[in-house]
Amino acid sequence: MVKKEIDPETASQIKKELAELRTQLEIQKKTKKKQAKSKQVKPKKKPAKSKQVKPKKKPTKAQLEKAKKIAKAEREKAKKEAQAEKEKAEAEAKAKKEAAERTHEDDLEEQFSDEQIRNFQIEKMDMDKLTNKVCEIIADYEDNGMLQSDLWKKLKLNSRDGSRLALRLERRGLITREKILKKGRWTYKLIIEQAPIKLESLIDSPCLTCPVEQKCDFENAYPEPSPLHCQLIEDWVAVDFSKKKK
Numbered sequence: 499m500v501k502k503e504i505d506p507e508t509a510s511q512i513k514k515e516l517a518e519l520r521t522q523l524e525i526q527k528k529t530k531k532k533q534a535k536s537k538q539v540k541p542k543k544k545p546a547k548s549k550q551v552k553p554k555k556k557p558t559k560a561q562l563e564k565a566k567k568i569a570k571a572e573r574e575k576a577k578k579e580a581q582a583e584k585e586k587a588e589a590e591a592k593a594k595k596e597a598a599e600r601t602h603e604d605d606l607e608e609q610f611s612d613e614q615i616r617n618f619q620i621e622k623m624d625m626d627k628l629t630n631k632v633c634e635i636i637a638d639y640e641d642n643g644m645l646q647s648d649l650w651k652k653l654k655l656n657s658r659d660g661s662r663l664a665l666r667l668e669r670r671g672l673i674t675r676e677k678i679l680k681k682g683r684w685t686y687k688l689i690i691e692q693a694p695i696k697l698e699s700l701i702d703s704p705c706l707t708c709p710v711e712q713k714c715d716f717e718n719a720y721p722e723p724s725p726l727h728c729q730l731i732e733d734w735v736a737v738d739f740s741k742k743k744k
């Protein structure tokens with residue numbers, strides 16, 4: 499047999515193709531193995547045995563007592579929670595009411611100290627004169643009081659100065675302020691506490707012409723002169739009072 503000569507280029511080409519064929523065969527084998535594995539079905543788990551239902555035992559006395567205590571504690575807890583809710587709702591309602599009734603004066607009272615209010619000054623004004631004037635005006639309204647806004651208008655004061663002035667008079671015990679609702683807004687009514695002494699009311703005082711005025715003293719015991727047991731004073735007050743009533 500004559501051995502056929504193959505040229506090197508053809509031999510190399512054949513080797514290459516053989517190598518490719520081997521690679522493809524390997525790939526096909528691996529793919530088949532994988533598919534076979536995935537098809538294997540896993541054995542199903544055995545279903546758990548159904549639990550046997552045991553007959554219920556009657557609760558013991560101790561268990562009943564414990565259950566009672568728990569129920570009581572639950573009731574107490576619910577009661578406390580309801581009370582806390584009620585108190586919270588009341589506090590909220592109160593805060594809401596206070597916010598609705600809040601006035602400019604309430605803000606001022608928080609902004610200034612007691613001393614600042616008591617010593618409040620309006621620029622270029624004689625505060626003693628102004629205080630007397632305000633008290634005289636308010637005193638004319640007696641126990642009915644006067645709306646503070648009317649007073650500010652009368653004195654040509656702005657509401658800021660007026661409000662601080664009212665606070666000053668209240669702190670000094672000369673007036674009281676009463677919060678009222680007027681035309682849907684909360685404001686204050688000013689009521690006199692200590693009416694200023696008017697000079698006219700002293701004109702007829704017996705003390706002005708009393709011969710023992712120098713010796714007269716509140717501390718004196720009878721028969722030493724004292725306003726506490728002075729007939730002249732009693733008569734004068736009685737006459738003055740009857741005049742005012744007319």
Ligand code: SF4
Pocket residue numbers: 704705708709710711714715723724725728729730731
């Ligand atoms: S209180 Fe009577 S006694 Fe005394 S000074 Fe006056 S009037 Fe005179």
